[in-house]
Amino acid sequence: MEPRVILTDADHALMNACDAVFPNATKNLCRWHISENIRRKFKGLYSKDTGTDFTYWWKVLYRSPTIQEYDNRRINMERHLIQDDRTCESFKPDDKVWQYIRKNWLYPYRHKFVAWWIDERRNYGETTTNRVESQHTNLKRYLNGSNNSLDTIARHILKMVNSQMKEIVKSFHESRSKVMEGHRQHVWLKKLINRVLTHALGLLVNEYELIHKMRDGGASCDHHLYSSSGLSCACRIEGYIVNDTCIPIKDVDPFWRRLNFDLAYPPNEEPDYEAGAPLGFPLMVSPAQVPAIEMFRSVIPGWAQPFVADIKNVRPDSNCGFRSIAVGLGIHEKHWSDIRRAMQNELETNEGWWRAMFSKEDERLYDWVHSSISYSNTVKPAPPSHWFSVPSHGHMAA
Ligand SMILES: [Zn+2]
Structure with a gap:
């Protein structure tokens, strides 16, 4: 039996050993240990309030669900902690502590503790070594002091393991026999009740509640x-x-299906889940989006589909490119002419920059893009020379 997830502190010898012995396990770093390490570095540098701020921003940062969020939150955190007036005198933009965080944690290890990276692979929600730490404390309680001989230590450990086994067996039994009221009301959970851990059902209900949000x-x-x-x-x-329909049992990772100490599933019944398998569109948040997904599924490559945040099919007229940008910016597509004007304005305001950019491709490109954008007739369709084209207009849209 091999562990699928291993959490450690940043002890290099331990990390290397885990890599060598368990090459296939996901290896992440304990968030609690990292935070403690940084907190110690911050001691004395921060007032109490700013210290609380740090904890807040740090948590927000390592919970970043996307890479864009991570970048935004990192910049925000830096701004709040370093450039903010509340920051104490000794903490300046070039401060060694911020450099320390970036150099020692964010840059080399973000993929081992920030949500966007670690949630790409199975971790079953474990982000700290707290469970192990609490067993450590538990063991100390059993040992009751340091005056133990080897055989009494062994006996105490056995006692502790047995008591822990009893707890686990009890939780298995509860998952197999009890039905929580909050779970019963969800018909789509029907096939999972008493067949997976109650905790997993709770996670699914939490996720269901996110749909409305x-x-x-x-x-x-x-x-x-x-x-x-x-x-x-x-x-x-x-x-x-x-x-x-209901969620079929095979759509639950075997980890949650383990309700006794036997094998979680017969060897010939391999789980359907595969880490890294294509995830598809994240878009079925309302039935209204299904037709759009079906219409565009074949033209959006598989690798890009998980990153698609929304699909809106704008009116296919001669201004559709500009309509799309309006929708992308969260305004109604009918404001396509405002987008044209804004792009024209951008071209004229930063003419030197855009001329230099376009001239790498063709000296005449700036003038062509400039004239193609100007079109405001809302009655007559724009001729092809005024259509949105990629990459020329795309550079500006981006
Ligand atoms: Zn999803």
Whole structure:
């Protein structure tokens, strides 16, 4: 039996040993240890309030669900902690502590503790070594002091392991026999009740509750529950509900199906889940999006699909490129002529920069782009010379 996830502190010898002995396990760093390490470096440099700020920003940073969020939050954190007036005198932009965080943690290890990276692979929600630490404390309690001989230590350890086994067996039994009221009301959970750990059902219900928030906020599923824990994420749950079906047991990672100390699944029944398998669109947050997904599925490459945040099919007239940008900016597509004007304005304001940029390709390109953007007739369709074209207009849109 091999562990699938290993969490350690940044002890290089331990990390190397884990790499050598368990090459296939996911190896992450304990967030608690990292935070403690930084907190110690901050001691004396920060007032109490700013210290609280640090904890807040740091947590927000390592929980970044996307790489864009990570970049934004890192910049925000730097601004709040370093350039903010509340920061104490000794903490300046060139401060060694911020450099320390970047150099020692963010740069080399972000992929081992920031959500966007670690949730790409199974970690079952474990982000700290706290469970081990608490067993360590537990063992100390059993040992009751340092005056133990080897055989009494062995006996105490056995006693502790047995008591822990009893706890686990009890939780297995509860998962197999009890039905929580909050789980019963979800028909789509029917096939999983008493067949997976109660904790997993709780995670699925939490995820289900996110669907409404996503819908209201116009957000899309980040698939984190699926990729990190092998449980259906919001878009998949939505799919089951829309199709009036239940989540099948095979769609739950074997980790959650283990309700006794036997094998979690017979050897010939391999799990369907595969870390790194294509995730598809994150977009089934409402049935209204299904036709758009079906229409564009074949033209959006598989690797790009998980990053698609929304699909809006604008009116296919001669201004559709500009309509798309309007929609992308969160305004109505009918404002396409405002987009044309804004792009024209940008071209004229920074003429020198754009001329230099376009002239790398063709000396005449600036003038061509400039004249192609100017079109404001809302009645007559724009001739092809005024259509949005990629990459020329695309550079500006980006
Ligand atoms: Zn999803």
